[in-house]
Amino acid sequence: MTFHNADSVLMLDDEYDIMSILILALERQGFHVIGFTEPLLALDHFQKNSERYWLVVADIRMPLIDGYQFIKRVKEVKHDVKVFFMSAFLTDDIQYRVGLTSVKVDEYIEKPISLNDFVRLVKNIFHLPISDNQQK
DSSP, rough: SSSOOOOOEEEEOSHHHHHHHHHHHHHHHTTTEESSHHHHHHHHHHHHGGGEEEEEEEEOOSOOOOOOOHHHHHHHTTTOOOEEEEEEOOOTOOOOHHHHTTOOOSSEEEEOOHHHHHHHHHHTTTTTOGGGOOOO
């Protein structure tokens, strides 16, 4: 299934279990998703394959480089890529507020999120219809 010239999703979360569940939910809907648990590997992959990606979903708090630094570098490679940030931490955290103003984000997701809600957000960014079972 091709949605745009770029039809893949890159997902980055240092928690493998969370990432794999979200990837499976998207793959069941026909999305092509590549997942990473290490930001530097994800960045290297994105730099070499940016033309494939329409959406990058990244956790904010990770080791080595945080989500803000990761997305800044991603946007240097492909400024128009869509970005979702995820975090299990409160949005009133001072680090969150300072970092969020430094990058353009299309959606902020607070973990935990239901799989239906997550799939709905991704479909919305791809401008795809939402099935009845996902509107509940």
